[in-house]
Amino acid sequence: MSDDPRAGTVDGLLRRSARRAPDRVALTFADRSWTYRQLDEAVSRAAGHLLGLGLRPGDRVAAYGRNSDAYAIAFLACARAGLVHVPVNHALTGEELRYLLGQSGTRAVLSDPALAPEVERVRDGLAVEHVLPLREDPAGLPGSGSPKASLPGTGFPGTGLLEAASAGPVPELGTGPADTELAQLLYTSGTTSRPKGAMMPHRALVHAYLSALHALDLREDDRPLICMPLYHSAALHVFLLPYLAVGASVLLLESPDIPELLRRIEGDRIGSLFLAPTVWVPLANHPDLDRHDLSSLRKAQYGASIMPVAVLDRLRARYPQVGFYNCFGQSEIGPLSTVLRPEEHLDRPASCGRPVLFVETRVVDRTGTEVPPGTPGEVVYRSPQLCLGYWDSPEQTAEAFKDGWFHSGDLVVADEAGYLTVVDRIKDVINTGGVLVASREVEEAVYSHPAVAEVAVIGVPDEKWIEAVTAFVVLRPGSPAPTAAELIAHVRSRLAPFKVPKKVLFVTELPRNQSGKLLKRELRDRASGIR
Structure with a gap:
């Protein structure tokens, strides 16, 4: 039995990939590429930089920015340092931003420079002690010869996380967190109420990564493109981290800009692409679609909201070489709970599939009694992927976790073969x-x-x-x-x-x-x- 406490952690996955394929490109963003060795070293430098601020294992560190290599390094650095990463939607401002930073007890905020003034406007009375550049403005990027970035409106000149990660000695950081410790507070979307912070330990996320690898056939040679926001659990935990775990070369874009997507799929021979239906729909209708060669694409995943069957049928007809995967779940389960695989779409195009490797499901009525196939009921989960509960919210935790099962709030119908079809959110x-x-x-x-x-x-x-x-x-x-x-x-x-x-x-x-x-x-x- 291994006595390495990092073996079952998020950090352990990156360390092993760096040992297996040190010189393979791990991540490309803008004009920068990182091999697995370079990424591993950058994460150690960034982790040391954060701990050097006086942060201690268990402290919450918010990440408030758009997709970038710095954002990915920040999550991995928190995982290595034993800090609890708090992803924040970069569109949040004012009271919504203040609520997340306050409810989580965040001590440090890693912010894109353009967003830092929003943090300053709400930080009075909060536990926030440090506001640091997640990355610099283009004129201040490492190697440009420009001065170090300062955060507009903060008065804090400082070394950005990307700059700290890019050069200097690689520190020895000790053993790191155990797999039972928290890696992230993953706030729910809050579509019906205020967001709740799902407490995700390392072991839950690693189980979720294994489920994603198995259900979605993720391989090191897929050549994936990731453009959906990394503050959302699907892009980060279903695709980026599982792909880094198997040693793939990931192309990361700041946002899902459709003309840029089409250009990069063709130019970089992308083989795997995850998009929300809100991006798949306009992409399928884009006037420049036929001008681009998308023949390299082999895997297409959709999720985060319901895909209209009519749109899915059009996409499958237009790209017969592509295998479509329907990904369903929610933040509290890491977030993947069921998958409908490509070969299953023909018979059940409206289904969200069957449970993934580490997820057990039941469909129950309001009393918690399992209902027969074909009868609508709430899907409940039992899984090592599940969160430990909601941060500082014991009543909401007790309401969601009953008799050993997590109650999802999703109304579904299961058929005789165990395939689920979403009927609605119970509240809808x-x-x-x-x-x-x-x-x-x-x-x-x-x-x-x-x-x-x-x-x-x-x-x-x-x-x-x-x-x-x-x-x-x-x-x-x-x-x-x-x-x-x-x-x-x-x-x-x-x-x-x-x-x-x-x-x-x-x-x-x-x-x-x-x-x-x-x-x-x-x-x-x-x-x-x-x-």
Whole structure:
């Protein structure tokens, strides 16, 4: 038995890859590439830099920035130093930012320079002692000959994490954390309430990486491109870290810019690509799509929100050489819980698949009793991938973890073979006239109209119906625009009368968070003002 406490940690994965393939390129961002040896050394320097500030194992360190090699190094450095990484959505400002930094008890913030003033505006009264550059502005990058960066508005000149990681002696850091210690506070998206900090120990994340490797067939020669935000658990924990664990060469982009995506897939012969449906949809409709050679692409993964079946069918028909994987789960489970593999899409295109390697599922009713196949119920999980609970939130932890199972809040149906199909979030089910209607079923019916680009269906409080089924619709540019009555008639031809929207509202876009998840609470607020 190994007596190395790092063996089952996030840090242990990188160390082993660096020993196996020291001279292979691990990560490329902008004009910089890091071999596995260089990345391993950079992580040690960055970890030493953070500990040199007086931070101690268990302290929380927030990362507040866009995708970059510095962001990836920051997570790995925290893991090596025993610090708890707190990823923060770079779009958060004001009270939302203050809440996350305060609720987590963050002591240090690693920020993109352009975002640092937002931290300064909210830090009064918080535990934040250090605000450091995550990376420098282009003029101040290492090797440019420019002065060291200072954070605008902070008055703190200082060495950025990327600069500290890039040169100097490699420190000896001791044994590092054990696999039972926290690696990250992974805040939920907060689509229905304030975000909760899921406490993720190293061992939970490593189990999640093994599940991802097995279910998604991730290989060292895949040539993956990652462009979805690393503050989100899918990009970081389902793709970046598992790919580094197997020694792949990862191309990292700052954001999912579609023209740049198309250029890099063709130019870099990308073989594996994960995108949220909110990016797959416009990519599939982009006017320059046919001008690019995407024949190198072999694996395409989607998740973080529901992919309309009509869009998936178009993508599969257009790219027959590509295997599509549906990834489903949530932050608390690392976040992958089920996968629908390419060979399973033909028979079950709407399914989210079966549980991954280290996840056990049940589908239960409100009393916790398992329901038979074909009956809607809440999916609950038992897994070593699960978080330990919610940070400083014992009541919410007790509500989510009952009798040894984590309650997801997702309403699903399981078939006889164990495949799950998402019906809805339990909180999004509509009670219309005393009958329950799944918003997703109505959305699929609306989406089948050729003029519809996006749709979201909610229940709006109504004196007659309890909740009136209401559809918010974004139309395709250039398509003949249907009227609300025509869309209602279209749905009526496909669904039972009580499921048909009582009202259709046309909008230019749907509100989403930076992870691509639809914010139905904002639609409910909007609808409350127009009844």
